[in-house]
Structures are given as C-alpha cells and as structure tokens.
Amino acid sequence: MEIQTRKEKGAIIVLVKGRMDALTAPEFENDLSGQISKGENIFLINLTGLEYISSAGLRSILSISKKLKEKRGKILFTGLHGPVEEIFTISGFDSIFKIFLSEETALNEI
Amino acid sequence: MSIVFTITLPAKLENLQKMMRSVCDSAQIQGFARKKIGEIELAAEEAWVNICNYAYPEQSGDVEVIGKADDNNFIIEIIDSGIPFDITALSDPNITDDVDERKIGGLGVFLMKKMADEVRYRRENDRNVVELIFKKAGGG
Incomplete structure (x- = not known):
C-alpha cells in the first residue's frame, strides 16, 4: 500500500494505492x-488506486472517522470503483460516509 | 475432488502474504476470473486473520490450509487446533448503524460469508475446520 497526502482548500487529500x-x-x-493529532480535521480519501480492501481496512477507516467525529471533523471519499466499491456497499459504508464522483465535487462540499 | 495445494504456517498475521500467494496462484490455475479471485482472496484473508486473532489466546499454534478442486467447486479448508469456534454461528453486524453506533468488529466474518458461495464449519479431532466453497462458473 502507498499513501500520498497533500493539502488543498483546507482539506488533507489522501491518495491510497495498492x-x-x-x-x-x-x-x-x-x-x-x-x-489528526497535529490538528487536521478535514480529510478527502481518494481510493482510485486502491485495488483491494478487507475488513481490516474498513476497520481502520471506521476508527479514523470515530476520532474525527469527536473533533467535529469530516471524512469524505472519492474514487470508489470495482471491488472496493462493492465492499463499501456490502458493508453499508456507502450509506454512512459521503462519497463523491470526483475530488473537485468533494472539495466544493467542504 | 483432488487436493491442489497444502500449506502449513504458524498462526501469525505476518504469514498472511505467504498463505494468500498459495490461494491466489491456485485460484488462477483453477481458471477463476480476476474479480472472483479477489473475492476468494478476501474470504481467505478474513478466515486467516480470525484464526490469528482468536484461535490461540495463550500459546502459539499452526494453521493448515488445504485447497481442493473438482470440475464444479474450489474449496479452501482452513484448519486450526485452537479453541473451538464455530464461525458460521456468529450473527451478522448491523450494517445500517451510523458512525457512532457502528461496531469496530464483526465485519470480517460477515465479508467472508458474503464472498464465499458457502461456508461450512466442523469440529473434528479437536480441530476447527472451516471450508470456504467457491463454485466455478459454468459448473454444477
């Protein structure tokens, strides 16, 4: 797995690959x-490059979003496709998280 | 039904990749499409992780993974000699809860059941045997 982050319009954009x-x-x-402990509280997770996710991945996403909720932060998603999108749907993650078709539309929401 | 691979490894998370390689190579040889191979991998990972987390709370132990196949089915048998645990008896998590109520656990076994066409459990000779059954397209 590879993680790249950058800051744009006050949000941390996280590209997750592999x-x-x-x-x-x-x-x-x-x-x-x-x-989060450095004070960041708006995250946009771009999963375009993610090919596979298991329950351990879902659990880490859930754990991060619980932390963010305590800090009144936000976590948004984009780039869902293929098996990863399917796992989000099966697990009900598509209804508990905000999912956008592009980084642009997600950033406009913030 | 013939045995297509067997691998025995200590029940440790770090051995996940070795186990997954055997499962993945075998699924490819059995002719599954890429999407289905991803589902097979996911079911196998969840079964593996579950054993690593719960089967041997006090001592270390091994996991044996056996692949079996015939014209209609590909079966992955995952065997541990840890504490008795019927994975099929576990209730599904509530997937409609929001972030606050969502429990951190329970998703692994749920995904395993969703990915496999069938999951069977038996306790045999003081061992837990989980069978993940995948139907071949066009078979049966």
Whole structure:
C-alpha cells in the first residue's frame, strides 16, 4: 500500500494505492491519526488506486472517522470503483460516509 | 475432488502474504476470473486473520490450509487446533448503524460469508475446520 497526502482548500487529500489488508491497514490508520493529532480535521480519501480492501481496512477507516467525529471533523471519499466499491456497499459504508464522483465535487462540499 | 495445494504456517498475521500467494496462484490455475479471485482472496484473508486473532489466546499454534478442486467447486479448508469456534454461528453486524453506533468488529466474518458461495464449519479431532466453497462458473 502507498499513501500520498497533500493539502488543498483546507482539506488533507489522501491518495491510497495498492492493497489495504490486515498487514497494511495499520499504516493508513497511523498516518491519519498522526495528522489528526497535529490538528487536521478535514480529510478527502481518494481510493482510485486502491485495488483491494478487507475488513481490516474498513476497520481502520471506521476508527479514523470515530476520532474525527469527536473533533467535529469530516471524512469524505472519492474514487470508489470495482471491488472496493462493492465492499463499501456490502458493508453499508456507502450509506454512512459521503462519497463523491470526483475530488473537485468533494472539495466544493467542504 | 483432488487436493491442489497444502500449506502449513504458524498462526501469525505476518504469514498472511505467504498463505494468500498459495490461494491466489491456485485460484488462477483453477481458471477463476480476476474479480472472483479477489473475492476468494478476501474470504481467505478474513478466515486467516480470525484464526490469528482468536484461535490461540495463550500459546502459539499452526494453521493448515488445504485447497481442493473438482470440475464444479474450489474449496479452501482452513484448519486450526485452537479453541473451538464455530464461525458460521456468529450473527451478522448491523450494517445500517451510523458512525457512532457502528461496531469496530464483526465485519470480517460477515465479508467472508458474503464472498464465499458457502461456508461450512466442523469440529473434528479437536480441530476447527472451516471450508470456504467457491463454485466455478459454468459448473454444477
């Protein structure tokens, strides 16, 4: 898994590539937790490059969003496709998170 | 039904990739499409992680993974000698809860059941045997 972050319009845009499994999901959680503790509280997660996600990945997303909720922060998603989109739907994550078709539309929402 | 692979590894999270490679290579040889291979991988990961997390709370132990196939089915048998745990008896998480109520656990077994065409459990010779069954397209 590869994580790239940049800041735009007050949001941290996080590009996640590769596989988010039981071995790699903690990296995602640690990376974002670190940024939350530095005071960042708006995140846009771009999953265009993500090919695979397991429950460990979903769990790290849920854990981050719980942390953000405490800080009145926001977490948005874009780039869902293929198997990752399917897993979001099966798990009901598509109804608990805000999902956008592009980074642009997501950023306009913030 | 013939055995197409077997692999025995210590029940440790770090062995996930080794187990997944055997499963993935075998699924490819069995002729599954890429999408289905992803589903097979996901079911196998969830079963593996579950054993690593819960089967051996006090001592270390092994997991044996056996792939079996015939014209209609591809079966992954995952066997541990840890504490008895009937994975099929676990109730599904409530997937309509929002962020506040959503429980962090329970999703793994749920996804495993969704990805496999069938999941069977049996306790045999003091071992937990989980069978993940995947139907081949056009078969059965």
